[in-house]
Amino acid sequence: MDLLTTGVKREREKYTVEIKSSLLWESALGIAAITNTSLISTLDLSEKDYELISQSLSKNMKEQLDYVQANNTWKTLLQILHQEDFKDLASFNNYVKSLSSIELKWIAIPYLGKEGEILKKELLKGSKDALRELKYITKDHTFLPTYLEFIHKVSIEKLKAHLIEVMSGWFKAIIEPHKVKLESILLRDKALKEKMLKNFEPDQFVEWATDGVQYPPEPSVHKVLLIPHYIYRPWNVEADLEGVKVFYYAVANESISDKSKFVPNKLLVQRFKALGDENRLKILKMIKENNVTLQELTTKLQLGKTTVHHHLKILKSARLVSQSLNEYVLVDKAIENLPMELKFYLESE
Structure with a gap:
């Protein structure tokens, strides 16, 4: 409407x-x-x-x-x-x-x-x-x-x-x-x-x-x-x-270290680790198209519920996905900011 x-x-x-x-x-x-x-x-x-x-x-x-x-x-x-x-x-x-x-x-x-x-x-x-x-x-x-x-x-x-x-x-x-x-x-x-x-x-x-x-x-x-x-x-x-x-x-x-320019931000590492998996990338794309439940993801991916829940846990820890009631939602800002965060790390002195 x-x-x-x-x-x-x-x-x-x-x-x-x-x-x-x-x-x-x-x-x-x-x-x-x-x-x-x-x-x-x-x-x-x-x-x-x-x-x-x-x-x-x-x-x-x-x-x-x-x-x-x-x-x-x-x-x-x-x-x-x-x-x-x-x-x-x-x-x-x-x-x-x-x-x-x-x-x-x-x-x-x-x-x-x-x-x-x-x-x-x-x-x-x-x-x-x-x-x-x-x-x-x-x-x-x-x-x-x-x-x-x-x-x-x-x-x-x-x-x-x-x-x-x-x-x-x-x-x-x-x-x-x-x-x-x-x-x-x-x-x-x-x-x-x-x-x-x-x-x-x-x-x-x-x-x-x-x-x-x-x-x-x-x-x-x-x-x-x-x-x-x-x-x-x-x-x-x-x-x-x-x-x-x-x-x-x-x-x-x-x-913490005086060699800090070589130490990446913990969340930056978590996010790239979370993205380094084919099934988690599929999950992100599915959530991007439409907020989905664990059961819906399990059916679409044809994977076990425990496996899908494990992938979602990693994505949530990386703050790439959040949960609203039973549905999973993409954290758009986190995705948008990733290139900037990587650039900031690579160029920091």
Whole structure:
């Protein structure tokens, strides 16, 4: 059926992309990673890495990390880091010391939408009703309800002392001994991403930079902030600021080595491997002509369902195909961008 348009034509929503990096972000994200017990076994860290981290931490630091794990104060550290571009650990610590009780608690509570901002103001005046409402708004979140209650009740001097001790302790024990290496990795990745940014639409770039996160434009967000990290690999962590979506993303493999120009992007390799098979190419062409189900593909290809499912899994891992309910859909942008991604790799210095 044809569509009769009677309204004013509106331009597609867009956002800008900004990339920031610093060892302070790496420190805070390291604290977040090492205290996330549900994900710690999945991190790209060897047993030797874990041993070295454990041996480097004092008894007091281990107690501080227990406090982080119990109260999710890594979130407070990240919230503070969004307030200014701190030059070093000393400027971060001085900033924390300078904050009043109201200022620190306001910063510590993440952006929860317009309604949440109103409730935050009431909460900071001591309203238990506001706390109850905020906990209800965030009831489906893994830790925010208990985190909000913690921030509401905590002694501000105790919180300040903890934030300074845990950030300083981690930075001095884990970051400083590897400062040159870590800073080089983060800066290499930032430079790589900034060079590629001009070649993509913002949402395409975010998907490429984060190795697959799809974040289409939305009216309330005017900027996406990308912050690279090394220790939390392979995970992306997301957060919300007012008008800003934040992705703390895992640095690419090619950024880890100083011979990075010879190391291809992991997703680029996956995509060309996925395309290097006759049956998978057939599947792509069939999906291009019409979205299809697993059963339809099995019938058309005259292959076993297990075999076709295996091929689809490879294509999905390479982000060439997505699934919508029972149907498989071609990711057109991924196909369109392949020549550009290959060209970028071959010509990068």
